[in-house]
Amino acid sequence: MIGAKEVYVKIRRQIFDALDPEVVSEVSRPDLVKQLQSAVDLLIQREQLALSKLVQQEFVNLLADELIGLGPLQNLMDDESISDIMINGADSVYIERNGLVEKAQVTFIDENQLLEIAKRIASRVGRRVDSSSPTCDARLQDGSRVNIVIPPIAIDGTLISIRKFKKQSIDLQKLCEYGAMSPEMAQLLMIAARCRLNILISGGTGSGKTTMLNALSQFISDKERIITIEDAAELRLQQPHVARLETRTAGIENTGLVTQRDLVINSLRMRPDRIIVGECRGPEAFEMLQAMNTGHDGSMSTLHANTPRDALARVEAMVMMATNNLPLEAIRRTIVSAVDIVIQISRLHDGSRKVMSITEVIGLEGANVVMEEIFRFQPNHQQSDDGKVRGSFITAGLMQRSVLMEKARFFGLEDKLSAAFRAGESV
Template structure:
């Protein structure tokens, strides 16, 4: 039956496209009659619903976006759509039948976010009206077909207690993370894509004193801490004419004029790292952000590379980094279970030549076991308020 409906949908689509008019069950029935197809009520409604899903919202992906716990919906060209509910990728019963269907869906989603995607601009990254982040790449750049990645923000966000219940934080990790927030230490949350950096940072911000004002700067609004005093600034891409772009670096400068008690950059991915480090060196304690890195040990090199794109020399980058940031919290995703969790807390140290490196303070195993590292004493000093040095 599903294959038959697919054939009818394509045929009706061609006929409706030839004559201007809105999509209605009556027009679908007329198109079926003109094609010599059966026009029973069940057939008309099945074709109408399939076409309606294809022109409204996220189309066939809508039911997946509404499933509890779904964080990602992934299209890898024609075939089954996959989702992630926190335990790795799952194949679903939703199937995109053709490359044309994938391409149409990508174009509609991107248009909903105010952008366009076509052969002249074959990829796009937009935020949909409901807050979902959509990234799409058209074939043949993407193989085996058009690729669509949807990242769904959790409504309301997690608290630190909820992350502990979910297994993202062990009891010891929960206590340490809470102390980091209370001690107003500046930190970066590092990790790979989809490891839960934003989730952990949002939960930590939710534990900030309600009397403090948090100003958040992001490329795409994803941080949703449960906190009474949050102001969010979101970057804006250029419009179809190539004008009107507002970049992260501009927003960081604006945020500094908004009396933040804590300045947060949702994801540092470009030259804005220089502005973040400068801001965190102006007395704004407790500043934070997220950063893509494979390990806590890789964070200094990552910061250095981003700073170089802004013209900041290596020595200056390391000096700014050392004085601005106290800690790195690295999150991981377990290969077997797919569970996202805090893997390590590291402190920053400078060697005799002035280069910054991270030293593990505590490392958390898959079962929550804590192992102290060479930076553990420094971590305790920072949490006790004995400052940097």
């Protein structure tokens, strides 16, 4: 398609100069495509350009995508095999497919086109991005999460990161089929969720923390009132009694800011049975722990950490952001009495996600937190022919003072829990 880009840029400029944005917003896509088809045909004839019908149709689709969609990104958004889209400037677009990152065969005409699309994404969800507010976190209409950074903060051009919203929720059985965990681990997590244990899900970016949180939430009773708190609403709970809260950034006059901490504090006045915080990243961790310790057991959250012990250390640091007058020992006692289970998830170098560890928080011995690993993934260090990470999920069983066993006994699930361990030990 030699010279086609230059021709498209010329046609695009003429059509965009003649369009009324308000009229475009009121026209359906089929009608807009017909009008654009007529306009493109007219301009091609007037300029006496030799273009095939296929190229002309491609021009029309590109124009329609840019006017009412996300421009060059629209095809990537429509491709369900893509989980993440990362734009590092007009000529550098990367995607993640099946856990692996690759460069996409998509470019923007120039920085101005990319910047306009970034501003349109923000404006559609009631946010703004400009020189006075060069960063933006938002949620698209389909539920996808988007982060935008524009110059001068972004040195080499506008940056857009999109975490796409999966239309189908993945449950624990699916995670077992994908090799993320064993059926015995899934059984244990199902029991932990039903028995109202407080659960932290720890892992890196893109490791599957929100997917795991969604999967665990499916085992919450329909009779419970659940409050969810998120920066960008991603959780899809199936229970009938769910109240969803979402943070809000400050407006133009730097007013109207609503933080996760504000929402956690407010949620305690809403008579919740469980509180689910999409991701703990700051002072809201203090209120979250207080809630877990004051009758809202069965609460869940995610955070970024590399190991279960690191996860508790991060919670310590987040609590210190909220209060500087609590001694470290008191903070640790609060954490130990609040958190029951830490699930560690990782994305491995072959693109797969695995539950690396399920660890129970036992208590304090002196100043040290005692943790017991219930299940762990033991990788096979021999290189496989296809480059896939292989290994086995192993368990050492439960300790005598396990909170999980006590809760399972209380909820009448002790036999199911014991069966999971008998099967796990025989693997």
